Amino acid sequence: MKGNKIKSKKSSFGIVAIVGAVLLLFITVGAVAAYKQLKNLWDDQFVISDFSEQVSITSGKMVKSDVIAENFGLRKGANFNNINFSEKREKVLEKIPNLKSISVVRRMPNKITIVAEERSPVARLSLRSSKMDSGRVVDSEGVVFLCSRGTRMLPLIRESSAPGTKPGKRLEGRAAAALQLIEACRDGELQELAVLEVDISKQDFLLATLGGDYSTAKIAWEGMDSPSPASRADLIHRLQHLLSAIKSRVGAGAVVWNATDLINPGRIYADTKNFIR
Numbered sequence: 001m002k003g004n005k006i007k008s009k010k011s012s013f014g015i016v017a018i019v020g021a022v023l024l025l026f027i028t029v030g031a032v033a034a035y036k037q038l039k040n041l042w043d044d045q046f047v048i049s050d051f052s053e054q055v056s057i058t059s060g061k062m063v064k065s066d067v068i069a070e071n072f073g074l075r076k077g078a079n080f081n082n083i084n085f086s087e088k089r090e091k092v093l094e095k096i097p098n099l100k101s102i103s104v105v106r107r108m109p110n111k112i113t114i115v116a117e118e119r120s121p122v123a124r125l126s127l128r129s130s131k132m133d134s135g136r137v138v139d140s141e142g143v144v145f146l147c148s149r150g151t152r153m154l155p156l157i158r159e160s161s162a163p164g165t166k167p168g169k170r171l172e173g174r175a176a177a178a179l180q181l182i183e184a185c186r187d188g189e190l191q192e193l194a195v196l197e198v199d200i201s202k203q204d205f206l207l208a209t210l211g212g213d214y215s216t217a218k219i220a221w222e223g224m225d226s227p228s229p230a231s232r233a234d235l236i237h238r239l240q241h242l243l244s245a246i247k248s249r250v251g252a253g254a255v256v257w258n259a260t261d262l263i264n265p266g267r268i269y270a271d272t273k274n275f276i277r
Contacts, residue, residue: 045109046080054111060118062098062147068116097145097168121147123182128158128201142171142179155182160201174200177224190239205260220260
């Protein structure tokens with residue numbers, strides 16, 4: 001009898017264990033199903049269902065809003081939570097050098113505003129041996145990108161060797177100095193120099209073509225290969241000196257002006273060998 005009771009207890013315990021395991025399985029399955037359902041409901045909040053209502057992109061003339069949307073992975077059905085906007089932003093700026101900056105503002109749960117600022121070209125780039133327009137331009141920060149619309153009247157920087165500075169890179173050395181020269185002549189009285197072209201192929205100076213009479217000017221200044229406030233001040237001083245010489249008519253009819261210190265420091269020479277202190 002005693003053995004039967006022990007067997008009966010073991011049998012009852014086994015049944016309880018099985019029932020408990022089954023109940024735990026059902027609870028686990030139910031919990032997983034409930035979690036998945038809740039997660040789906042949560043994720044649905046971040047899905048783009050109406051692109052025009054949920055996504056606002058402000059772009060410029062060169063890079064259209066649909067290009068920016070595609071590069072960010074923004075399309076109907078996309079989930080905001082699956083997009084790393086910080087990482088995408090850096091990749092887009094690296095991929096499209098025409099863009100100067102991109103601001104991204106998310107409004108929870110499912111709206112976003114993107115504002116892209118394009119670079120403004122201040123000069124064109126070409127090779128000294130080429131008569132073709134390369135389409136390469138540079139902005140005031142020295143970043144090179146491609147743009148052919150409305151750039152024909154911009155000053156030209158002639159680089160000395162192929163392939164020239166590639167889009168996405170910054171100007172260096174004499175090319176950067178040429179940009180500094182052009183930038184200096186964009187404001188105030190120095191606009192009168194009307195720089196049309198800067199050839200950087202010479203070893204000791206930049207050769208600038210001036211728009212007034214298509215004369216040329218050899219220009220060099222302290223620290224021209226290492227931009228700094230001091231080098232810019234020296235450049236401005238030399239350009240003002242050059243403009244004063246041109247206006248004075250001492251070198252009337254000059255074809256070439258020399259605004260370097262190669263002959264006599266601090267003096268501006270015309271091809272007539274006249275000079276101004």
